[in-house]
Amino acid sequence: MGLKASDLGIGAVTLLMQLYLGLMMPMAFAQSNTELEQIYNRASEQIDQGNFTEAVVILEKLLAIAQQQNNQFLEATALNDLALVYRNQGNAKLALQLATKALKIYQQLNDEQGISVALNNQASAYLSLGQYPQAIQGFEQALKLVQKLGETSGEVNILSNLGAIYQALGQHRNSLSYFQQALTVIKTLDDARTEGILFNNIGSAYISLGEYEQAKLAFEQSLKLAKQEQDTQGIGQLTINLGAVYERFKDYEKAFILYQEGLPMMEKVGDLEAVGQALNNIGYIYRIQNQYPQAFEFYQKALEMRRKIQDKRGEAVTLINLGVAEFEVVKLAEATQTLYSAIEIVESLRPGLSDANKVSFFETLSKSYGVLQQVLIEQKQIEKALEVSERGRARAFVELVAQKISPEKLTSISIKSPNFSDVQKIAKLQNATLVEYSVIVDQFKQNSTLLIWVIKPDGAVQFRSVDLTDLKTDNLVPMLSPEELPPLPSLNELIRGNRANLDSEISALTADNVTNKQLNKLYQLLIEPIADLLPKNPQDRIIFIPHQDLLLVPFPALVDEQGNYLIQKHTILTSPSIQLLQLTADQQKQQPRNGGNIALVLGNPKMPKVALLPGEEPQFLQPLPASEKEAIAIAKLLQTEPLLGEKATESNVIQRIENARYIHLATHGILSDLTESGIPGAIALSPSASDDGLLTSEEILRLNLTADLVVLSACNTGAGTITSDGILGLSRSLIAAGIPSLIVSLWKVPDTQTAELMQTFYQQLQQTNDKAQALRQAMLITMKNYPNPQDWAGFILIGQAE
Numbered sequence: 001m002g003l004k005a006s007d008l009g010i011g012a013v014t015l016l017m018q019l020y021l022g023l024m025m026p027m028a029f030a031q032s033n034t035e036l037e038q039i040y041n042r043a044s045e046q047i048d049q050g051n052f053t054e055a056v057v058i059l060e061k062l063l064a065i066a067q068q069q070n071n072q073f074l075e076a077t078a079l080n081d082l083a084l085v086y087r088n089q090g091n092a093k094l095a096l097q098l099a100t101k102a103l104k105i106y107q108q109l110n111d112e113q114g115i116s117v118a119l120n121n122q123a124s125a126y127l128s129l130g131q132y133p134q135a136i137q138g139f140e141q142a143l144k145l146v147q148k149l150g151e152t153s154g155e156v157n158i159l160s161n162l163g164a165i166y167q168a169l170g171q172h173r174n175s176l177s178y179f180q181q182a183l184t185v186i187k188t189l190d191d192a193r194t195e196g197i198l199f200n201n202i203g204s205a206y207i208s209l210g211e212y213e214q215a216k217l218a219f220e221q222s223l224k225l226a227k228q229e230q231d232t233q234g235i236g237q238l239t240i241n242l243g244a245v246y247e248r249f250k251d252y253e254k255a256f257i258l259y260q261e262g263l264p265m266m267e268k269v270g271d272l273e274a275v276g277q278a279l280n281n282i283g284y285i286y287r288i289q290n291q292y293p294q295a296f297e298f299y300q301k302a303l304e305m306r307r308k309i310q311d312k313r314g315e316a317v318t319l320i321n322l323g324v325a326e327f328e329v330v331k332l333a334e335a336t337q338t339l340y341s342a343i344e345i346v347e348s349l350r351p352g353l354s355d356a357n358k359v360s361f362f363e364t365l366s367k368s369y370g371v372l373q374q375v376l377i378e379q380k381q382i383e384k385a386l387e388v389s390e391r392g393r394a395r396a397f398v399e400l401v402a403q404k405i406s407p408e409k410l411t412s413i414s415i416k417s418p419n420f421s422d423v424q425k426i427a428k429l430q431n432a433t434l435v436e437y438s439v440i441v442d443q444f445k446q447n448s449t450l451l452i453w454v455i456k457p458d459g460a461v462q463f464r465s466v467d468l469t470d471l472k473t474d475n476l477v478p479m480l481s482p483e484e485l486p487p488l489p490s491l492n493e494l495i496r497g498n499r500a501n502l503d504s505e506i507s508a509l510t511a512d513n514v515t516n517k518q519l520n521k522l523y524q525l526l527i528e529p530i531a532d533l534l535p536k537n538p539q540d541r542i543i544f545i546p547h548q549d550l551l552l553v554p555f556p557a558l559v560d561e562q563g564n565y566l567i568q569k570h571t572i573l574t575s576p577s578i579q580l581l582q583l584t585a586d587q588q589k590q591q592p593r594n595g596g597n598i599a600l601v602l603g604n605p606k607m608p609k610v611a612l613l614p615g616e617e618p619q620f621l622q623p624l625p626a627s628e629k630e631a632i633a634i635a636k637l638l639q640t641e642p643l644l645g646e647k648a649t650e651s652n653v654i655q656r657i658e659n660a661r662y663i664h665l666a667t668h669g670i671l672s673d674l675t676e677s678g679i680p681g682a683i684a685l686s687p688s689a690s691d692d693g694l695l696t697s698e699e700i701l702r703l704n705l706t707a708d709l710v711v712l713s714a715c716n717t718g719a720g721t722i723t724s725d726g727i728l729g730l731s732r733s734l735i736a737a738g739i740p741s742l743i744v745s746l747w748k749v750p751d752t753q754t755a756e757l758m759q760t761f762y763q764q765l766q767q768t769n770d771k772a773q774a775l776r777q778a779m780l781i782t783m784k785n786y787p788n789p790q791d792w793a794g795f796i797l798i799g800q801a802e
Contacts, residue, residue, distance in 0.1 A: 036065065036074065043081065048193075050233030050269040052085050059085065076105035076114055083121045088233070090272030090309035092128035099125055116145035120158055127165055128273070130312040132361070133352035135165050153189060156182045160201055167205060168313065169353070170360035176205035196225030200238060203245075212248045219245060236265025240278050247281070256285045273314070276305035280318050287325050295325050316345040320368045327375050336379070339372040343391070350395070356679060358396035359725045366392060366724040370440040373451060382463045383420040386453045389438045391417040393547065394577035394726045400701075400736040401583045405590055418579050424459035426582045431457050432541035432801075433534060434578060437526070439468075439491065439547050450491070450525065454533040464529040471525075473497070476518055492549045494521060499552055502790045503747040516559055519789065523558040526550070527566060534570060541772055541801055543573045543581065551576070551727050554746055556779055557793035565789070567779050571772045573797045576726035580735070584799045588708075588740035599638035600660040600707075603631025605648035605667055605686040608693030621684050626751030627666035630713065630758055634664055637762045650691040654703075663707045664758070669714040669730055669745070670694070680721055681729040683712070697733035705738040709771060712744045713758050731798060740800040741771050753791035757782045772801035 039062050046055035059082045066074035079102035087095035099122035106114035123138025139162050146154035163178030183198040203218030219242050226234035243258030259282045266274040283298035299322040306314040319342035326335035346365050350358050369392025376385035395417070402415050418426070427434050438451040450466040471490040476497065488496065498518040527534075534542060544555050555574065556567035566572065575581045607621035628644055635642035643652055648667070657663060668684035679697040687693030712730060726732060731744050743761075760781050764774035775797050782792040 036062065039065075040077075047081070047085060048229075048231070050231060050236075050271075052089050052270045055085050056082065072105050072109060073111070073114075076102045076109070076111075076118070079105070080114070080118050080121055083118075083125065087121070087125055087128060089270045090128075090276070090305075090311065092125045093310055096122060096125035096129065112145055112149060113151070116142045116149065116151070116154055119145070120154075120161065124161060127161070127168065129310060130168075130349045132165060132169060132349065132357065136162075139165065152185060153191065153194070156186045156189075156194060156198075159185070160198060163201060163205070167201075167208060168361070169357045170208075170362075170364035171357070172205055172208040176202065176209070179205055192225050193229050193231065196222045196229065196231070196234060199225065200234070200241065203241060207241075207244060207248065212245055215248075216242070216245045232265060233269045233271055236262045236269065236271070237274050238262075239265065240274060240281070243281060247285070252285050252288060256282065259285065272305055272309045273311055276302050276309070276311060276314055276318075279305060280314070280321065283318075283325075284321060287321070287328070292325060292329050296322070299325065312345055312349060316342045316349075316365060316368075319345070320365070320371070323368075323375070324371055327371060327378075330378075332375055332379050335375045336372070339368060339375060342368055343372065343388075347395075355396050355400060358399070359723055362395060362725065363723050367441060368392075369724075370438065373438055374440060374449065377451065377463070377465070382453070383461060385451070385463075386423065386436065386455075386461070387417065387419055389436060389451070389453070389547075390423070390578055392438075393724055394580055396725045397576055397732060397736070398579050398583060400732075401580065401587060404736060404738055405583065405587050418582070420461075422582075423455060423578055424461075426578055427455045427457050427459060429585065430541070430543060430581060430801075432543045432573070433457065434543050434545060434581075435530065435534075436545040436578060437547045437550050439550065441489070452526075452530055454530050456533075462530070462533050464533075466525055466529055468525075473521070476514065476521060491525070494518060495549045495552050498522065498554075499747055502554065502557075502794070515789070516563075519554075519557050519559045520561070522553060523560055523566070526553065526555075527558055527560075538569055538776075539571060539773065541571045541573060543575055545575055545578055548722055548724070551722060552746060554789065554793045555796070556776075557789035559789075565783075565793075567776055567793070571770075571776050571801075573772050573799070573801055575798060576732075581799070584735060584740045587738060588800055598660050599635070599640040599662040599664065600653065600656045601631050601635040601638060601640055601642040601662075601664045601666075602648045602653065602685070603642055603644055603666040604628035605643075605684060605693070606646045607668070607684055608687045610670060610672075610684070610694070621668050624667065624751060626755055627713065630666045630751075630755035631664070633755070633759050634666075634762055637759065637766070638662055638664075646686050649686045649688040650693060650695055651688060653685060653695060658704055658706065660707050661709075663705075663710040664713060665711070666713040666758075669712055671729065679733065681733065683714070683730065697730055700730070700733040700737050703737045705734070707739060709741045709743070710734050710739045711758065711761075712742070713749075713754060714745060735799065742798045743771075743775065743795050744798065745794045746796060747790070747794050749794040750791055753782065753786045754794075756785070757792055757795070769802050772797055 039058060043055050043058040043062065046052070046058060059078050063075060063078035063082065066078055079098045083095040083098035083102065086092075086098065099118050103115065103118035103122060106118050119138050119142035123135045123142065126132075126135035126138060139158055143155065143158045143162070146158060159178050159182040163175045163182065166172075166178065167175040179198055179201045183195065183202065186194050186198060199218045199222035203215045203222060206212070206215035206218060219238055223235065223238040223242070226238055239258050239262035243255040243262065246258065247255035259278050263275065263278040263282070266278060279298050279302035283295045283302060286292070286295035286298060299318055302318045303315065303322065306318055319338050323335045323338035323342060326332075326338060346362070346368065350361060353361060369388055372388050373385045376388065399415060423434070434453075434455040436453045436455070440449040440451060442448045448469055450468055452464045452466070454462045454464075468489075468491055471494075473490050473494045476494060498515065501515045501518065546553060555572050556565065558566040604624045604627045607623055609618035609620050611618040631642040631644060665683055670682040670684060671680055672682070679701065681697035683695040685693045685695055721727065721729065731742055734742055757778050761774050761778035764777045765771065768774055775795065779792045786792055
C-alpha cells in the first residue's frame with residue numbers, strides 16, 4: 001500500500017502520507033513472452049500483498065533477463081518497479097537511483113507513459129529524502145504528462161502525491177484539497193485499493209488540522225477497504241495511524257495497543273519508514289506516562305531506523321522528542337546537543353523552497369526552538385537562548401529582505417542567524433533598548449512560559465521570565481473560539497479579546513471598562529516584569545520584538561496601575577526580529593533613496609468588488625469619504641496632488657510608487673489571500689479596464705520600492721496570518737520590497753480620528769527626522785481630544801525610526 005507516515009512536533013503525533021504509485025504494466029514483452037509476463041504478474045501480486053522482499057527477488061530476476069535480452073522497455077519497467085518497492089521499504093536513496101535510471105531509458109525510448117511514472121517515482125524518493133523542491137518539480141512535470149496522455153489513474157496518483165508533499169510542508173488545507181480531488185476522480189474508476197489509500201491520506205490531513213473525529217472516520221473506511229483487498233501493509237499502517245488518533249484523544253492505552261499491533265506487521269513487510277514511526281510513537285506513549293527508560297529505548301531505536309533509511313525529517317522529529325525527554329529528566333547537556341542536532345536538520349531541509357513553503361514547513365517544527373531555549377535558560381545560558389530565539393523566528397522573512405539587498409550573495413543557502421555579539425552591535429547601531437519576547441508552548445499547545453530579554457544600547461543584557469501556566473482571564477475575555485474547537489491558550493485569548501474590543505466601534509468607554517482592564521493585564525504580563533530595565537527618558541527608543549500573537553499587541557496603549565499609557569513614558573517601535581532591524585537599516589543605506597520630497601498620496605478610491613471568503617459573491621467595499629479628506633490634507637502638507645476616486649487606479653499607483661519618498665495610502669486593507677499564493681493581503685484601489693483594483697501582497701513583492709516611509713492608513717493593514725515567521729500580509733511584502741519604515745494599523749481605525757492623527761504625524765515629521773518620535777507626539781496630541789485608545793493607539797511603526 002505504500003502509506004508512509006511520520007509524527008510532527010514535540011511528542012504530539014500527526015501523519016504524513018505518500019501514495020503507492022502502482023506498477024506500470026508493460027505494453028509489450030519481447031516476442032510476447034508469456035513466461036516474462038507471468039514473472040511480472042507474480043511481482044505485482046507480491047507488491048499488492050506487501051511482500052516486498054519476495055517482490056525484490058522476482059524483479060531482480062526480471063531485470064537480469066531484460067538486460068540479457070537487451071529489452072530496454074522491460075529493463076526500465078523493472079527498474080521503475082524496484083524503485084517503488086525500495087521506497088516502500090524505506091530505502092529512498094536506492095529508489096532514487098533506480099527511478100533515475102528508468103527515467104533515462106524511457107526518455108531514450110521517447111515513451112511518455114514510462115517517463116511520467118518514472119518521474120513520479122523519482123519525485124516520491126525525493127520527498128522521502130526531504131528534498132522538497134526537487135519533489136515538487138518532478139510531480140508537476142509528471143502531472144502535465146499524464147494529463148496530456150489522458151491517464152486518469154496516473155493523475156489520481158500524482159494529485160495525491162502533491163497532497164503528500166504539501167502535508168510535509170505544513171500546508172494542510174491545500175494538502176486535503178489535493179487528496180479530496182483525487183478521491184473524487186478515483187470513485188469514477190472503481191478502484192477500491194486506491195480509494196482506500198486516499199481515505200488514509202485524507203485521515204492524515206485531518207489529524208494535522210486537529211479534526212480528529214474526521215480523521216478516525218477516514219482511517220476506519222480505509223482500513224475496511226485494506227482488509228477487503230487483503231493488503232497487509234495497508235492494514236499495518238492504518239493500525240498505527242488509528243493509534244495516532246487515539247493518542248490525540250489522550251486514550252494512551254488504546255494508542256499503545258494499536259502501535260504494538262502495527263509494529264510487527266510493518267517489520268514483516270519490511271516497511272522501515274512505518275517501523276520508525278511506530279517506534280517513535282511508542283516512545284512518546286512511554287514518555288507521557290513518565291516511563292523514561294522505556295521512552296529512551298524506543299526513541300533510540302526509532303532514531304537508528306530513521307537514520308538507516310535517511311528519513312531526515314523523521315530523524316529531526318525523533319531528536320526533538322528525545323531532547324524533550326532528556327530535558328524532563330534534567331539531562332541538560334544531552335538535551336542541548338540533541339536539540340541543536342534536530343534544528344540543524346530542520347534548517348537543512350529549507351533551502352530551495354518557495355517563500356510560502358519555507359514558512360509553512362518551518363511552522364510544523366518551530367516548537368523545537370522553544371524547548372531548546374528552555375534547556376539553555378535552565379543552564380543560565382541567557383545569551384545562547386537569545387540566539388536560538390532569533391534563530392527560530394522570521395527566517396524566511398530575513399531571506400526575502402537579504403535577497404533584495406544582495407541577490408548575488410544569497411543562493412540556495414540560508415543566511416546565518418545573528419550571534420549575541422551581532423545582537424549587541426545592532427542595539428548600539430539602533431541606539432535603542434531591544435525587548436525580545438518568546439512564547440513557549442507545552443506538548444498540548446498551551447502557553448507555558450514567556451521569556452523576555454532586554455538588550456541595552458551598550459550591549460548589556462538582562463533576562464526575565466513569566467509563568468503562564470496559571471494565567472487566568474476570567475471576566476476579561478469572552479469565549480472567542482467556537483465550542484467545537486479547542487480553546488485558545490489564555491494569553492492568546494487575552495490578546496485577541498482585547499483586539500476584538502478595540503475593533504468594536506464602541507464610541508466611549510469608561511475608565512474601568514473591560515478594554516482598559518485587558519490592556520492593564522497585558523501590561524502586567526509584558527511590561528511590569530521589565531519596567532525597571534526600560535529607559536527613563538521618554539525620548540529614548542524601545543524596539544519591541546514580539547512573538548506569535550504578541551505581534552497583535554498594541555504596545556503604545558498598554559496601561560499601568562496608575563492609568564498611564566506606555567506611549568506616555570516611552571518612544572516605541574516594533575520589528576519581527578532583531579536581525580530584520582539590521583537588514584532594513586542596511587537596505588536603507590544600500591538602495592538609492594529619492595533625495596526630494598516626492599510623495600504618493602491616495603485616498604478613497606472608487607472601491608472594487610471583492611469576495612472576502614471563498615464561494616462568496618463579490619461585493620463592493622464600503623467607500624471611505626473621511627479618507628479622501630485625509631488624503632487631501634496630507635497631500636497639501638507633502639506638496640503633491642492626491643490620487644482620489646477613479647484616478648486612484650493600480651496603473652496610476654504603479655507608475656508613481658517606485659519613485660516616491662513618502663507613500664500614504666488611505667484605503668481599505670484586505671486580509672484574504674485573494675490570489676491563493678500563500679501570501680495574504682491586498683490594498684483596495686480603483687478598478688480600471690486594465691486591472692482589478694487590487695494591489696496584492698504578491699504584486700508588491702515584485703516591486704522595487706525606494707521610499708523612506710509607507711503609511712497604510714486603513715483598517716487592519718498590520719494584520720494577517722500569524723506564524724513563527726511573523727505576520728504574513730501587507731507589512732511583510734512592503735518591507736521585503738524595500739521599505740525600511742512602515743506604519744500599519746492593528747484594528748478597524750475610526751475615520752475622523754485617524755485623519756487627525758495622520759495630519760498631526762506629518763506635521764511632527766516635518767519638524768524631526770525621527771518617525772517614532774513623530775508618531776508618539778501624534779498619539780499624545782490626539783489622545784487629548786480622543787482619550788479612548790481605540791482612537792489613537794491603532795497604529796504601529798515597524799522598522800527604522802530615522
